Amino acid sequence: MRIDVEGLVLRYGDTTALDGLTFNLAGGKIYGLLGRSGSGKTSLLSVLAAFRRESAGSVRVDGRPVFENGEVTRDIIMIRDGGETVKIGTAEDAVYFAEWLRPNWDGDYARSLMDRFELKPKSKVSEMSKGQQSAMGVVIGLASRAPLTIFDESYLGMDVPSRYAFYEAMLADYMLHPRTIILSAHLIEEISSLFEEVLIIDRGKLLVHEETETLLSRGRAVTGPAEQVDAFTSGLTVLGSRQLGPTRSTMVYGDLDEDQRRQAVEAGLELEPIAMQDLFVHLTGGPR
Numbered sequence: 001m002r003i004d005v006e007g008l009v010l011r012y013g014d015t016t017a018l019d020g021l022t023f024n025l026a027g028g029k030i031y032g033l034l035g036r037s038g039s040g041k042t043s044l045l046s047v048l049a050a051f052r053r054e055s056a057g058s059v060r061v062d063g064r065p066v067f068e069n070g071e072v073t074r075d076i077i078m079i080r081d082g083g084e085t086v087k088i089g090t091a092e093d094a095v096y097f098a099e100w101l102r103p104n105w106d107g108d109y110a111r112s113l114m115d116r117f118e119l120k121p122k123s124k125v126s127e128m129s130k131g132q133q134s135a136m137g138v139v140i141g142l143a144s145r146a147p148l149t150i151f152d153e154s155y156l157g158m159d160v161p162s163r164y165a166f167y168e169a170m171l172a173d174y175m176l177h178p179r180t181i182i183l184s185a186h187l188i189e190e191i192s193s194l195f196e197e198v199l200i201i202d203r204g205k206l207l208v209h210e211e212t213e214t215l216l217s218r219g220r221a222v223t224g225p226a227e228q229v230d231a232f233t234s235g236l237t238v239l240g241s242r243q244l245g246p247t248r249s250t251m252v253y254g255d256l257d258e259d260q261r262r263q264a265v266e267a268g269l270e271l272e273p274i275a276m277q278d279l280f281v282h283l284t285g286g287p288r
């Protein structure tokens with residue numbers, strides 16, 4: 001589903017959580033939404049999923065406003081941190097409820113996911129562990145096959161093997177049933193290889209919206225003798241620097257042209273990619 005966000009503002013009383021966000025997502029991809037705590041990720045996703053109404057600006061999904069628009073919202077599911085399923089009743093009841101609400105629901109797939117996450121149909125959701133409740137959310141989110149599927153750190157309570165099982169299941173199901181998936185994430189290292197595009201927000205503003213490959217190609221660690229590194233990086237956008245004896249490694253952000261790459265090689269400098277997590281830390285790591 002296509003998403004068009006224009007000048008989006010969301011305020012909670014005196015707090016401005018989203019401060020004029022504008023971006024467009026063509027849809028049919030897996031998007032990663034990154035941002036530090038309190039940057040506005042849940043607020044943004046809540047507006048996209050019509051849980052909250054924007055204070056100003058507009059959000060359109062496939063060209064239509066989402067708030068109080070049942071035609072659109074039945075095609076959107078947002079699973080929040082901690083699972084968010086019906087907490088009254090059993091796992092089976094939660095599945096029954098989802099089946100009733102979700103036009104693309106796949107019951108066989110839901111059952112196979114429940115087996116995979118070792119969730120017992122007769123277990124009461126309220127008595128499940130945090131990780132099991134998160135897994136329940138993941139089951140509902142995936143088996144709904146909603147054209148716009150949003151996971152807001154839904155998998156945070158799950159243990160490492162379960163999280164990896166989720167990533168694998170999501171990717172496999174997405175390949176078979178392409179849709180628009182947005183994942184907000186703090187565990188960037190684990191999950192960033194799934195993202196086709198990345199949005200980074202900071203203090204309610206959009207900092208980066210790029211294809212993952214482009215974003216990664218912009219960050220480089222320049223390593224070599226300190227003096228040469230400094231000469232090469234002066235005039236570039238420097239994200240940070242580390243020194244080990246006479247060797248310095250400076251992270252830069254921006255496109256390097258052929259000439260610059262050649263100069264680096266001639267100066268005996270190494271240009272290495274930076275992991276998404278490091279880029280994120282340096283792009284958003286200023287003082288709060």
Ligand SMILES: Nc1ncnc2c1ncn2[C@@H]1O[C@H](COP(=O)(O)OP(=O)(O)OP(=O)(O)O)[C@@H](O)[C@H]1O
Pocket residue numbers: 012015016017035036037038039040041042043044
């Ligand atoms: N219900 C609310 N009432 C008042 N302020 C809120 C409410 N929800 C969020 N905020 C504020 O809005 C800002 C953005 O919060 P939000 O939950 O969207 O951030 P986040 O990026 O999802 O954070 P985290 O990664 O910690 O979950 C924060 O300053 C937060 O304190």
